[in-house]
Amino acid sequence: MKIKAIETFATRDVAFLRVTAEDGAEGWGQVSAYNADITALVVHRQVAPWAIGADADDIAALVDRIPEKELKFPCSYLFRAMCGLDTALWDLKGKREGKPVCALLGGTPGKLRTYASSMKRDISADDEAARFVRLRDAHGFDAFKFRVGAEFGHDIDEWPGRTEAIVPTVRKALGDGATLLVDGNSGFSPARAIEVGHLLQDNGVVHFEEPCPWWELEQTREVREALSLDVTGGEQDNMIPTFRHMIEMGAVDVVQPDVCYLGGMVRTLRVSAMAAAAGLPITPHAANLSMVTLFTMHLLRTIPNAGPYLEFSIEEADYYPWQYGLFRNDPYRVEDGRVTVTDAPGWGVEIEPAWLARSTYQKSEVS
Numbered sequence: 001m002k003i004k005a006i007e008t009f010a011t012r013d014v015a016f017l018r019v020t021a022e023d024g025a026e027g028w029g030q031v032s033a034y035n036a037d038i039t040a041l042v043v044h045r046q047v048a049p050w051a052i053g054a055d056a057d058d059i060a061a062l063v064d065r066i067p068e069k070e071l072k073f074p075c076s077y078l079f080r081a082m083c084g085l086d087t088a089l090w091d092l093k094g095k096r097e098g099k100p101v102c103a104l105l106g107g108t109p110g111k112l113r114t115y116a117s118s119m120k121r122d123i124s125a126d127d128e129a130a131r132f133v134r135l136r137d138a139h140g141f142d143a144f145k146f147r148v149g150a151e152f153g154h155d156i157d158e159w160p161g162r163t164e165a166i167v168p169t170v171r172k173a174l175g176d177g178a179t180l181l182v183d184g185n186s187g188f189s190p191a192r193a194i195e196v197g198h199l200l201q202d203n204g205v206v207h208f209e210e211p212c213p214w215w216e217l218e219q220t221r222e223v224r225e226a227l228s229l230d231v232t233g234g235e236q237d238n239m240i241p242t243f244r245h246m247i248e249m250g251a252v253d254v255v256q257p258d259v260c261y262l263g264g265m266v267r268t269l270r271v272s273a274m275a276a277a278a279g280l281p282i283t284p285h286a287a288n289l290s291m292v293t294l295f296t297m298h299l300l301r302t303i304p305n306a307g308p309y310l311e312f313s314i315e316e317a318d319y320y321p322w323q324y325g326l327f328r329n330d331p332y333r334v335e336d337g338r339v340t341v342t343d344a345p346g347w348g349v350e351i352e353p354a355w356l357a358r359s360t361y362q363k364s365e366v367s
Contacts, residue, residue, distance in 0.1 A: 002021065005365035037360060047299050050069050082264055100347075116139075182212060207230050208223070232252050254281050
């Protein structure tokens with residue numbers, strides 16, 4: 001069955017994509033969040049021309065063909081746009097077969113442990129710890145990630161002493177039973193990252209994400225080799241050869257692709273398989289409550305090397321107002337610190353019609 005039309009519904013922050021086959025069957029996906037209106041234009045300029053009229057069932061062939069046809073643009077926006085097509089085609093296939101996407105990929109519906117993921121740095125140690133306690137008591141979270149250093153801070157903290165304060169404060173508030181993760185967001189030199197890493201180890205933190213500038217894989221490996229906790233990375237990367245190099249050189253203990261940044265499920269499954277062959281787990285980046293977290297849920301219910309938890313954004317409307325009101329049903333209900341991948345066909349979610357009505361609409365179709 002061939003692809004007849006591709007439509008996008010975009011705001012600056014989020015863009016959904018609907019694909020329609022020649023028999024009228026539809027599937028919904030999403031391009032990567034953030035500057036999504038630009039990405040929607042890339043869909044129609046650089047993705048749709050190669051997809052319209054192509055076989056809707058051969059997703060892998062399309063995912064491989066488009067970067068070759070757009071060889072002058074081996075860049076983030078192309079892969080962010082391709083994710084919309086890839087994920088919409090999986091939804092279409094799931095609805096045709098009456099199966100959730102994870103089942104199409106060989107997995108099963110079911111529950112996933114989450115970690116409560118904080119994006120904030122403009123928050124004191126005491127306030128962050130108190131927020132985590134409230135979330136633990138309300139939703140049963142038992143794992144939490146918070147920020148240290150400053151984003152690309154070049155060893156300068158968000159404010160003096162914040163890193164040294166927040167690590168023991170959060171540990172004390174949550175007790176020894178909580179699993180703690182931290183994110184450096186490319187903030188440190190290797191020397192400073194190792195110093196911070198020892199503080200993390202002393203407080204039982206198990207995961208140190210992106211300690212050094214993310215493209216400096218040798219720096220990240222230096223930190224990993226000096227510490228006993230897991231040093232992790234990969235969220236920003238979108239080229240599969242980079243992931244191959246990252247894995248082969250031993251830069252990280254845990255690989256963290258983002259389904260949307262990388263270009264969709266097909267490409268993320270390939271990275272997951274590379275990591276599995278090397279004995280490494282996958283804990284994907286999924287930092288907002290658009291469809292990226294739903295894609296990641298299905299991925300983790302499929303791959304054999306899924307990490308122990310799903311990243312789950314805890315930011316409210318004052319931080320990410322755009323991630324609310326997207327869906328008619330709620331795919332992200334957390335009970336006892338867990339979310340559930342249902343057996344509903346495709347992604348099992350319906351986009352809110354009122355949101356679609358407010359978006360900017362574009363369409364590419366067979367002429």
